[in-house]
Amino acid sequence: MSPKKTIQKGPEANERWDLRLYVAGQTARALAAFANLQKICEEHLPGQYHIEVIDLLKHPQLAKGDQILAVPTLVRKLPEPVRKIIGNLSDTEKVLVGLDLRPRS
Amino acid sequence: MVKTRKATSSVPRLEKCPTGIAGLDEITEGGLPRGRPTLVCGAAGCGKTLLAMEFIVRGIVERGEPGVFLSFEETAEELAKNVASLGFDVDDLVRRKKMAMDYVRIERSEIQETGEYDLEGLFVRLAAAVDSVGAKRVALDSVEALFAGLPSEAILRAELRRLFRWLKDRGLTAVITGEKGDNALTRHGLEEYVSDCILFLDHRVINQVATRRLRVIKYRGSKHGTNEYPTLIDEHGLSVLPISSLGLSFPVSQKRVSTGVPRLDTMLGGHGYYLGASVLISGMAGTGKTSLAAAFADDTCRGGRRCLYFSFEESPEQIVRNMRSIGFDLENWRKKGLLRFCSVRPTLYGLEMHLAAIHKLVRDFEPRAVVMDPITNMMSIGQIDEVKAMLTRVIDFLKGQGITSLFTSLTGGGSSLEQSEVGISSLMDTWLLVRMMESAGERNRLLYVMKSRGMAHSNQMREFVLADDGISLIDVYVGPGDVLTGSARLMQEAKDQAEALAAGRSEQARQRELEREAASLEAQASSIAARLAAIEAERRLAREAGRERQEQAEKEKRGLAAARKADRARSQA
Numbered sequence: 321m322s323p324k325k326t327i328q329k330g331p332e333a334n335e336r337w338d339l340r341l342y343v344a345g346q347t348a349r350a351l352a353a354f355a356n357l358q359k360i361c362e363e364h365l366p367g368q369y370h371i372e373v374i375d376l377l378k379h380p381q382l383a384k385g386d387q388i389l390a391v392p393t394l395v396r397k398l399p400e401p402v403r404k405i406i407g408n409l410s411d412t413e414k415v416l417v418g419l420d421l422r423p424r425s
Numbered sequence: 426m427v428k429t430r431k432a433t434s435s436v437p438r439l440e441k442c443p444t445g446i447a448g449l450d451e452i453t454e455g456g457l458p459r460g461r462p463t464l465v466c467g468a469a470g471c472g473k474t475l476l477a478m479e480f481i482v483r484g485i486v487e488r489g490e491p492g493v494f495l496s497f498e499e500t501a502e503e504l505a506k507n508v509a510s511l512g513f514d515v516d517d518l519v520r521r522k523k524m525a526m527d528y529v530r531i532e533r534s535e536i537q538e539t540g541e542y543d544l545e546g547l548f549v550r551l552a553a554a555v556d557s558v559g560a561k562r563v564a565l566d567s568v569e570a571l572f573a574g575l576p577s578e579a580i581l582r583a584e585l586r587r588l589f590r591w592l593k594d595r596g597l598t599a600v601i602t603g604e605k606g607d608n609a610l611t612r613h614g615l616e617e618y619v620s621d622c623i624l625f626l627d628h629r630v631i632n633q634v635a636t637r638r639l640r641v642i643k644y645r646g647s648k649h650g651t652n653e654y655p656t657l658i659d660e661h662g663l664s665v666l667p668i669s670s671l672g673l674s675f676p677v678s679q680k681r682v683s684t685g686v687p688r689l690d691t692m693l694g695g696h697g698y699y700l701g702a703s704v705l706i707s708g709m710a711g712t713g714k715t716s717l718a719a720a721f722a723d724d725t726c727r728g729g730r731r732c733l734y735f736s737f738e739e740s741p742e743q744i745v746r747n748m749r750s751i752g753f754d755l756e757n758w759r760k761k762g763l764l765r766f767c768s769v770r771p772t773l774y775g776l777e778m779h780l781a782a783i784h785k786l787v788r789d790f791e792p793r794a795v796v797m798d799p800i801t802n803m804m805s806i807g808q809i810d811e812v813k814a815m816l817t818r819v820i821d822f823l824k825g826q827g828i829t830s831l832f833t834s835l836t837g838g839g840s841s842l843e844q845s846e847v848g849i850s851s852l853m854d855t856w857l858l859v860r861m862m863e864s865a866g867e868r869n870r871l872l873y874v875m876k877s878r879g880m881a882h883s884n885q886m887r888e889f890v891l892a893d894d895g896i897s898l899i900d901v902y903v904g905p906g907d908v909l910t911g912s913a914r915l916m917q918e919a920k921d922q923a924e925a926l927a928a929g930r931s932e933q934a935r936q937r938e939l940e941r942e943a944a945s946l947e948a949q950a951s952s953i954a955a956r957l958a959a960i961e962a963e964r965r966l967a968r969e970a971g972r973e974r975q976e977q978a979e980k981e982k983r984g985l986a987a988a989r990k991a992d993r994a995r996s997q998a
Binding site: 342344345347349353355376377381383385387388389390391392401403404405406407408409410413414415417418 | 527529530531535536537538539540541542543544545546547548549550552553571574575
């Protein structure tokens with residue numbers, strides 16, 4: 321994957337993006353969220369991101385740490401500050417805003 | 426888990442889940458509905474969180490039912506610290522795997538909503554917590570925080586409905602707290618989802634005194650108390666004080682206790698008050714109510730029994746000093762630990778705190794007699810009805826313990842003497858009335874028994890005198906005109922005495938006169954008798970002389986006869 325600098329107000333070049341997607345089981349909503357996320361990351365954070373999918377049905381104790389209520393929830397662990405985005409990530413614009421990849425209007 | 430309680434009918438009764446909160450289980454007749462959610466609503470600071478926490482902690486400690494506390498407002502550490510002051514060691518319960526705590530924090534600013542979602546995360550967390558301890562009880566405090574934290578109300582409402590359904594399906598007894606709304610029970614209409622049982626907590630300030638109250642708004646499938654019950658939070662946590670929880674089933678005693686005034690005992694059928702009775706002494710200022718109370722306290726202690734004295738006007742030292750002046754050495758009993766004073770201004774705290782203080786002291790000290798002097802001061806901190814309700818509870822409580830209670834009540838200048846201000850006379854078994862009688866430039870005390878249930882009591886008024894050696898009751902002078910007391914009575918008595926004396930004297934004189942007369946008559950009688958005797962003697966002499974003459978004459982006659990026959994008779998003559 322060759323880095324292409326096509327991001328409007330992109331992240332720092334070598335910044336590592338650590339993302340966690342919390343789901344509860346392999347629901348349609350969860351699968352959609354994962355697909356949406358991967359698409360956005362490929363487009364805006366190629367080679368810089370790491371996605372960890374956590375199934376709360378398998379690891380319920382992990383919900384506490386990131387204060388997860390809603391599923392799916394995407395948590396941006398790095399870079400700081402922590403951001404949370406809930407929903408199936410179908411609204412790309414909102415996801416970009418939520419991840420600070422686009423300035424809030 | 427299914428315990429059938431007295432399965433007389435085939436239809437299973439609603440099973441209750443005791444909260445362990447004093448009083449609450451009484452008004453709900455056993456506790457909250459088991460396996461169902463209960464909504465606890467009220468304004469900020471009314472004790473919702475405490476109620477939820479006590480429900481969980483007491484469930485573990487008293488019933489051995491593990492619980493989960495899910496907090497949306499405070500962290501577990503904060504909560505543990507807050508309730509530590511009430512003697513709950515939450516950390517220990519968590520360590521022993523009896524209790525699970527989870528703090529659910531939602532920060533609106535951190536959350537971006539993008540598309541569909543649900544609250545399965547919350548369910549997962551709750552389920553994990555429930556499973557980790559095998560919980561039977563759950564507290565959610567307060568779910569409404571979700572409304573502030575999550576953008577989509579529609580999803581939230583659907584999820585809440587699912588949550589309450591989920592709790593029910595798992596057979597969890599849940600307490601859900603909610604903030605009071607403007608025109609609804611809760612701000613976000615939680616009552617819509619929780620329809621089995623709703624408790625309402627209230628904290629309002631009347632006459633600058635804050636009062637907590639609890640009301641059961643709804644309890645589906647169960648009888649419950651419908652009133653607003655005073656509630657208090659003290660070092661033992663929350664307690665609800667049901668007015669009539671004790672009912673009217675007191676143990677009654679035939680034993681009597683002395684009033685401390687011998688003649689008053691006599692007035693009350695000869696033996697004083699009934700053990701465990703409630704006694705009211707009412708009267709105007711300065712009529713000696715406190716002195717009568719002190720006499721009772723003194724006598725109780727003299728018998729080696731403990732007495733608890735609540736004084737709402739005077740300090741213990743002042744009472745001790747004042748009562749020493751009429752011969753009661755209360756300090757002595759105090760030192761021996763038989764008498765304990767509790768002197769507080771009524772305005773120090775609200776009525777239910779007073780009630781709680783009374784309960785606590787009585788439980789600690791275990792007195793056989795309680796004096797409250799005067800109860801009318803309570804009027805300054807509550808409405809008449811509230812004070813009456815509170816005193817009803819005090820009397821109920823004391824009677825239930827078989828403690829004799831004596832209350833004094835100050836009658837205001839304007840009101841009728843036979844009307845006790847707090848209107849509690851009907852609650853009392855014995856009612857003594859002390860009044861002032863003004864006459865001849867004096868005020869004197871009069872005491873009488875207004876009523877005394879279950880004993881033949883005197884209907885007479887007594888003059889009530891406070892002297893150096895105690896209290897004494899003196900018969901009043903009931904003359905043809907009026908009832909006399911004080912110096913008027915003394916004067917009347919002196920006058921009576923003088924009259925009696927004078928009457929006595931004239932009687933003696935008359936006696937002597939008669940004696941003299943009798944003596945003189947006797948003298949006359951003896952002289953007559955003497956004369957009679959003389960006359961009799963004379964008559965006898967005369968009779969004898971007459972007989973001698975007759976004999977002489979006979980003799981001469983015979984001589985004469987002889988002489989007539991011969992000269993011999995003549996010579997014989």
